[in-house]
Amino acid sequence: MARFTLPRDLYHGKGALEALKTFKGKKAVICVGGGSMKRFGFLDRAEAYLKEAGMEVYVIDGIEPDPSVDTVMKGAEKMLEIQPDWIIAMGGGSPIDAAKAMWIKYEYPEITFEEMCKVFGIPALRKKAHFCAISSTSGTATEVTAFSIITDYKKGIKYPIADFEITPDVAIVDPDLAETMPKKLVAHTGMDAMTHAVEAYVSTANCDYTDPLAIFAIKMIQSDLVKSYNGDMSKRDSMHNAQCLAGMAFSNALLGIVHSMAHKTGAAFADYGAHIIHGAANAMYLPKVIAFNAKNETAAKRYAEIADYMALGGNTVKEKVALLIAYLRKMNDDLNIPHCIKNYGADSYPCEQGFVPENVFLERVHDIAVNALGDACTGSNPRQPSVEEMEKLLKCCYYDTEVDF
Ligand SMILES: NC(=O)c1ccc[n+]([C@@H]2O[C@H](COP(=O)([O-])OP(=O)(O)OC[C@H]3O[C@@H](n4cnc5c(N)ncnc54)[C@H](O)[C@@H]3O)[C@@H](O)[C@H]2O)c1
Ligand SMILES: [Zn+2]
Numbered sequence: 001m002a003r004f005t006l007p008r009d010l011y012h013g014k015g016a017l018e019a020l021k022t023f024k025g026k027k028a029v030i031c032v033g034g035g036s037m038k039r040f041g042f043l044d045r046a047e048a049y050l051k052e053a054g055m056e057v058y059v060i061d062g063i064e065p066d067p068s069v070d071t072v073m074k075g076a077e078k079m080l081e082i083q084p085d086w087i088i089a090m091g092g093g094s095p096i097d098a099a100k101a102m103w104i105k106y107e108y109p110e111i112t113f114e115e116m117c118k119v120f121g122i123p124a125l126r127k128k129a130h131f132c133a134i135s136s137t138s139g140t141a142t143e144v145t146a147f148s149i150i151t152d153y154k155k156g157i158k159y160p161i162a163d164f165e166i167t168p169d170v171a172i173v174d175p176d177l178a179e180t181m182p183k184k185l186v187a188h189t190g191m192d193a194m195t196h197a198v199e200a201y202v203s204t205a206n207c208d209y210t211d212p213l214a215i216f217a218i219k220m221i222q223s224d225l226v227k228s229y230n231g232d233m234s235k236r237d238s239m240h241n242a243q244c245l246a247g248m249a250f251s252n253a254l255l256g257i258v259h260s261m262a263h264k265t266g267a268a269f270a271d272y273g274a275h276i277i278h279g280a281a282n283a284m285y286l287p288k289v290i291a292f293n294a295k296n297e298t299a300a301k302r303y304a305e306i307a308d309y310m311a312l313g314g315n316t317v318k319e320k321v322a323l324l325i326a327y328l329r330k331m332n333d334d335l336n337i338p339h340c341i342k343n344y345g346a347d348s349y350p351c352e353q354g355f356v357p358e359n360v361f362l363e364r365v366h367d368i369a370v371n372a373l374g375d376a377c378t379g380s381n382p383r384q385p386s387v388e389e390m391e392k393l394l395k396c397c398y399y400d401t402e403v404d405f
Contacts, residue, residue: 002205002207002252003164003252004207004209004210004252005146005164005167005251005252006144006167006248006251006252007133007143007144007167007168007169007170007171008169008170009169009170009171010144010170010171010172010173010244011170011171011172011173011174012172012173012174012241012244013173013174013175014174014175014176014237015174015176016172016173016174017042017045017046017049017134017172017174017176017177018049019170019172020046020049020050020053020088020132020172021049021050021052021053022053023050023053023055023086023132023170024053025053025055025084025085025086025130026055026056026085027055027056027057027058027082027083027084027085027086028050028055028056028057028058028084028085028086028087028088029057029058029059029060029078029079029082029084029086029087029088030043030046030047030050030057030058030059030060030088030089030090031059031060031061031063031075031087031088031089031090031091031095031096031098031099031102032059032060032061032063032089032090032091032095033061033062033063033064033065033091033092033094033095034061034062034063034064034065035061036091036136036180037090037091037136037177038061040177040180042090042136042176042177043059043090046088046090046134047059050086050088055086058078058082058084060075060078060079060099060102063075063091063094063095063098063099064094065092065094066094066149066151066158066266066267066275066278067094067095067097067098067101067150067151068150068151068152068153069113069150069151069152069153071098072098072101072102072105072113072150073105073113075098075099075102076101076102076104076105076106076109079102079103079105079106079129080106080109083128084128084129085128085129085130086129086130086131086132087099087102087103087106087129087130087131087132088132088134089131089132089133089134089168090133090134090136090177091134091135091136091137092135092136092137092140092185092189093135093137093139093140093142093149093189093278096133096134096135096140096142096143096148097140097142097147097148097149097150098148098150099131099133100131100133100142100148100161100166100168101116101148101150101161103125103129103131103166104116104122104125104161104165104166106128106129107123107125107126107127107128107129108123111123113150113152113159116161117159117160117161119162119163119376120162120163120164121163122161122163122165122166123165124165125165125166126169130169130170131166131168131169131170132168132169132170132171132172133168133170133171133172134171134172134174134177135171135172135173135177135178135240135243135244136177136178136180136181137178137181137185137189138178138181138186138189138190138193138228138236138239138240138242138243139188139189139190139191139192139193139196139243139279140189140192140243140247140278141193141196141243141244141246141247141248141250141251142247143168143171143172143173143244143247144167144168144171144244144247144248144251145167145247145250145251146162146163146164146165146166146167146251147160147161147162147166147251148160148161148166149161149263149278151266151267153267153270156267156268156270156271157263157264157267157268157371158263158264158266158267159263160263160375160376160377162376167251171244173240173241173244174240175236175237175240175241178236178237178239178240179233179236179237181236183229184336184347184348186225186228186229186236186239187225187229187279187280187283187335187336187337188277188278188279188280188283188337188348189243189279190221190225190228190229190239190243190279190335191225191279191280191282191283191286191331191332191335191337192243192278192279192282192283193217193221193225193239193242193243193246193247194218194221194225194246194282194283194286194328194331195255195258195259195279195282195283195286196217196243196246196247196249196250196255197213197214197215197217197218197221197245197246197249197250198214198218198286198290198303198306199250199255199256199258199259199377199381200213200214200246200249200250200252200253200254200255201214201215201218201249201253201302201305201306202256202293202299202302202303202382203250203253203254203255203256203380203381203382204379204380204381204382205252205253205254205380206253206302207252207253209252210248210249210250210252210253211249211253213245213246213248213249214245214246214249214250214253215305215306215309216245217242217243217245217246217249218246218306218309218310219309219310220238220239220241220242220245221239221242221243221246222310222327223235224238224239224242225239225331225335226331226334226335229334229335253380254377254379254380255377255380255381256289256293256377256378256380256381256382257289257292257293257372257375257377257378257381257385257390257393258282258285258286258289259282259375259377260372260373260375260377260378260381261281261285261289261368261372261390261393261394261397262276262278262281262282262285263372263375263377264368264371264372264375265281265341265368265372265394265397266278266281268364268368269355269356269360269361269364272355272356272357272360273355274341274344274354274355274356276341276344277348280337280338280344280348283328283331283332283335283337284332284337284338284339284340284341284344284397285397286328287325287328287329287339288393288396288397288403289393290303290321290324290325290328291321291325291402291403292383292385292389292393292403292405293381293382293383294318294321295383295405296382296383298382299382299383300317300318300321301317302382303317303320303321303324304317304320304321304324306324307320307321307323307324307327308320310324310327312324312327336349336350337350338350338351338354339400340396340397340398340399340400341354341356341361341397341398342354342356342358342361342398342399342400343400344356356398358398361398365391365394365395365398366387366391368394369387369390369391369394370387370390372390372394373385373387373390389405392405
């Protein structure tokens, strides 16, 4: 038996934020990040709509990018004081993910972070509050997913919390919020979405319900992302939908080792100033992982189907896989994203020698490989790597060398 779970309601299209007016409840907490939602007026609008719906409104702000366990615990304490019956998370993946984890802790104050991280082990929520997610970036699709990514900075590791219990009750996908994204954020979040769709399509948990969402999202991202990056606002709007479709696919089909590696490298070099942004990590690793997974016949055929759907040409499966890899690399070039960790420099732009020195990478690569294998996303990858293979793959992602194993 398989399960397919999505939010009960999804409001989409320009102005969809207004749906908040129709919510029924007494107290709402709005969770936001560092200031973009306030700056662009969306926070004030959300507050006004909820007040119009007759609710008392509180705000938890300042949730940092790649939120920490600490932030989650502090936020949950505030929720325990306020006792909201609606949690409204608004912003990029970071504040929404943090709010999801706060929600768990608010409903179960005794639960530890380790217990939250047990895959599909969250007890029943919604005894105290319902959850609405309003995305302002076009990538993570956390507004529709069963995931929340929280970083343990003491260990330098990102932990995915995964359970359909944390799939929001309501998602609001209003492209107005995405129009204020700076270019770099468009690039990173867009390649995150592309990775979600590709990994979902080849995942061992793919099914008839997830395939159409994944493949259509890939086609939309192919046609819209670079144009959105270059300032076409109509494409920016459709990317907001495309990323959400990709999210619906991966929340149910799960992901693969591109994400395992991104989770385990993201904060691993923070002490060298290299915070490897999630979407950029995915963009760098995806072509390498395709080459690795394509040694598995079923996966290779699925990649070839993607290439066909994208109309990339090629006659054999091998040629089609190679064309897909080349296409994705070209997208990275068009979006000014480097191809490997070695070249990951200031502001995430390509440069000759980036933040992560070779000797530091080599010292840490074994532990990162072990951690990546243990990531919740590894189980649904179409080819199961050994620790040695994972280490080799990570080295290819450091040096941008060919994956021939
Ligand atoms: N839960 C999931 O299913 C899932 C999936 C993929 C990634 N993630 C996680 O999500 C996080 C990344 O989220 P993200 O990529 O959305 O970025 P983010 O939430 O970390 O935001 C990045 C920056 O962009 C700013 N910002 C956000 N929206 C903006 C807008 N519309 N205009 C201007 N500035 C804006 C924020 O203030 C912040 O400074 C990572 O922790 C990643 O691991 C979660
Ligand atoms: Zn992702």
